[in-house]
Amino acid sequence: KNQVEQSPQSLIILEGKNCTLQCNYTVSPFSNLRWYKQDTGRGPVSLTIMTFSENTKSNGRYTATLDADTKQSSLHITASQLSDSASYICVVSGADAGNMLTFGGGTRLMVKP
Amino acid sequence: GAGVSQSPRYKVAKRGQDVALRCDPISGHVSLFWYQQALGQGPEFLTYFQNEAQLDKSGLPSDRFFAERPEGSVSTLKIQRTQQEDSAVYLCASSLASVYSYNSPLHFGNGTRLTVT
Numbered sequence: 001k002n003q004v005e006q007s008p009q010s011l012i013i014l015e016g017k018n019c020t021l022q023c024n025y026t027v028s029p030f031s032n033l034r035w036y037k038q039d040t041g042r043g044p045v046s047l048t049i050m051t052f053s054e055n056t057k058s059n060g061r062y063t064a065t066l067d068a069d070t071k072q073s074s075l076h077i078t079a080s081q082l083s084d085s086a087s088y089i090c091v092v093s094g095a096d097a098g099n100m101l102t103f104g105g106g107t108r109l110m111v112k113p
Numbered sequence: 114g115a116g117v118s119q120s121p122r123y124k125v126a127k128r129g130q131d132v133a134l135r136c137d138p139i140s141g142h143v144s145l146f147w148y149q150q151a152l153g154q155g156p157e158f159l160t161y162f163q164n165e166a167q168l169d170k171s172g173l174p175s176d177r178f179f180a181e182r183p184e185g186s187v188s189t190l191k192i193q194r195t196q197q198e199d200s201a202v203y204l205c206a207s208s209l210a211s212v213y214s215y216n217s218p219l220h221f222g223n224g225t226r227l228t229v230t
Contacts, residue, residue, distance in 0.1 A: 006155075034218070043117070043204055043221030044156070089155050091219075100169070101146075101219075103155040 002027040004092050004104035012110045017080055021107045023073040023090030031095040035064050035075050038087040038106070047075070047088075080111045115139070117222035119205050125228045126195045134190045134225045138207030146219070147180055147190050148204040156204055162188060163211065195229045202226050 004025045013019050025033070032051045036044035048057040052068040061078045077084055090104040118137040126132050138145050144163055148156035149172075158172040164185040173180070177195075182188040192199055202224040210217040 004155075036221075041223070043206070043223045044219075045221070046218040049218055100161065101158065103148075103157070105155040108153070 002092070002094065002102045004090055004102045006088075006090050006104040006107050008107060009105070010108040010110070012112060013080055015080060015082055015111050015113050019077050019080060019109065021075045021077075021088050021090075021109070023075070023092075023104055025071050025073075025090070025092045025102070025104075027071075027092040027094050027102050029095040030068060030071075031093040033064075033066055033073050034091040034093070035062070035073075036089040036091060038089055040086070044089055077109075082111050082113060085109060085111045117205055117207055117220050119203075119222035119225050121225060122223070123226050123228075125230060128196060128229055130195050131191065131193045132195055132227065134192075134203050134227070136188045136190070136205030136207075136222060138186065138188070138205070139209075139220055140186070142207035142209050142220070144208040144211060144217070145182055145188050146206045147188070148206065149174075150202045150204055150224070152201075159190070159203075192227075195227075197229050200227055200229045 007022045034049045035047040038044040047059050047062050048064040050057050050066045056065045063076045066073045087106040087108050089106045092102050120135045146161050147159040150156045160180045161169040162182040177193045179191045204224045206219040206221045208217040208219050
């Protein structure tokens with residue numbers, strides 16, 4: 001069964017600090033991996049999309065990495081801001097029919113002043 | 114430009130009632146997904162449309178759940194005889210091309226929060 005596991009489940013950091021969120025997956029064959037940010041009461045918003053040939057992708061203070069060999073990805077947030085408080089969801093897309101998108105359970109990040 | 118619009122934003126239903134949730138995807142988007150998201154969890158896949166064709170409905174939890182997209186644009190998720198375990202946020206997402214396309218990110222609506230009492 002395809003699975004996407006995220007860690008930690010929740011995280012509290014102080015404003016200005018960096019943090020790294022982890023995503024491990026078992027989806028195969030692999031097509032792409034996406035990170036989404038979901039603010040409370042809102043739908044998820046795309047941060048990055050990476051294929052197997054991409055090791056890193058940045059979007060402002062967000063940097064995602066991908067190791068397709070070990071099936072691991074991370075999302076690094078630099079110089080956190082209060083507005084970064086949200087859930088971060090890792091989504092893996094398979095490359096064949098019936099294997100489309102598998103969502104992780106998310107990491108709930110709280111940034112405190 | 115308008116994003117994905119879902120209505121109603123909130124819905125309270127008494128157990129046993131039928132509900133209909135609406136999704137207006139971004140104009141021209143081929144793919145449309147419905148997801149169910151329980152509190153504190155990631156979204157769970159319900160069903161997928163490519164234009165008007167429902168290509169995958171494997172995630173629908175029971176035959177009380179029904180989705181349609183008759184003209185390949187607006188979609189409706191209907192839940193018959195609602196039960197308390199149906200309480201969740203129902204998210205709709207659309208993308209310009211097939212989900213397999215690298216350059217086709219999903220655009221989500223803000224969801225409908227369904228509470229069954």
